[in-house]
Amino acid sequence: MTIEIFDSANDLALAVSRQLAARVQSVAAAGRTPRLVLTGGTIATRIYGRLSGENADWRVAEYWWGDERFVPEGHEDRNDRQAREGFLDRLGVPDEHVHAMPAHGCDLSMADAADAYAKTLPEDPFDVVLLGVGPDAHIASLFPGHPQVHETERLAVEVFDSPKPPPERISLTYPALNHTRATWFVVSGADKAEAVAKAMTGTPIDEAPAAGARGLEETVWFLDTAAASRLPR
Ligand SMILES: O=C(O)[C@H](O)[C@@H](O)[C@H](O)[C@H](O)COP(=O)(O)O
Numbered sequence: 001m002t003i004e005i006f007d008s009a010n011d012l013a014l015a016v017s018r019q020l021a022a023r024v025q026s027v028a029a030a031g032r033t034p035r036l037v038l039t040g041g042t043i044a045t046r047i048y049g050r051l052s053g054e055n056a057d058w059r060v061a062e063y064w065w066g067d068e069r070f071v072p073e074g075h076e077d078r079n080d081r082q083a084r085e086g087f088l089d090r091l092g093v094p095d096e097h098v099h100a101m102p103a104h105g106c107d108l109s110m111a112d113a114a115d116a117y118a119k120t121l122p123e124d125p126f127d128v129v130l131l132g133v134g135p136d137a138h139i140a141s142l143f144p145g146h147p148q149v150h151e152t153e154r155l156a157v158e159v160f161d162s163p164k165p166p167p168e169r170i171s172l173t174y175p176a177l178n179h180t181r182a183t184w185f186v187v188s189g190a191d192k193a194e195a196v197a198k199a200m201t202g203t204p205i206d207e208a209p210a211a212g213a214r215g216l217e218e219t220v221w222f223l224d225t226a227a228a229s230r231l232p233r
């Protein structure tokens with residue numbers, strides 16, 4: 001596990017966008033398609049806004065989401081909208097590379113929508129899974145004390161009662177999120193400091209879902225000083 005600490009959320013966003021660009025370039029140079037899992041949230045939005053300034057061909061990569069709010073397509077709460085507006089649409093990433101989760105208004109139940117999404121996931125591991133972390137130490141839409149944390153078979157699940165609004169969501173589960181070469185946590189703000197400390201010190205996943213996410217080759221915590229302020233020395 002690696003920890004990188006930055007003076008501000010802006011510095012963090014800049015560093016993550018640079019490293020993501022470098023990873024996309026190195027995976028593509030090795031002859032593979034870069035496969036990225038995007039997250040929602042405020043720090044993610046800052047990162048997406050910076051990607052167009054980086055030197056990478058974002059059009060060659062494929063994109064999935066770790067979770068999505070089950071609201072209508074194009075709704076301002078959609079995680080895919082923030083990424084589309086931030087860089088995917090602006091940089092001309094082809095539609096077939098953008099694997100958005102089904103939206104409210106599709107003709108599937110949430111359970112069927114989750115299962116349909118699971119079928120879009122690649123067999124090969126992802127290259128990078130980006131994860132924001134909530135003040136309660138949730139990641140994606142895996143919340144403390146919720147049954148989805150214990151899912152071992154399904155790769156994507158429905159969530160009806162997210163404590164973070166909106167309540168209805170679809171989330172990848174650990175078997176999908178952890179099928180990745182690299183897991184990059186991106187966390188800023190003092191309100192996350194306790195959650196970060198819990199997740200990094202082996203708290204059970206029922207209490208701190210972030211403690212259960214890790215990459216096959218690499219797990220990196222990108223923190224600003226505020227989010228890192230409760231880490232044990
Ligand atoms: O859809 C979502 O809400 C998320 O994907 C969620 O897991 C998010 O990443 C964290 O809650 C951190 O969000 P903030 O950076 O806004 O605190």
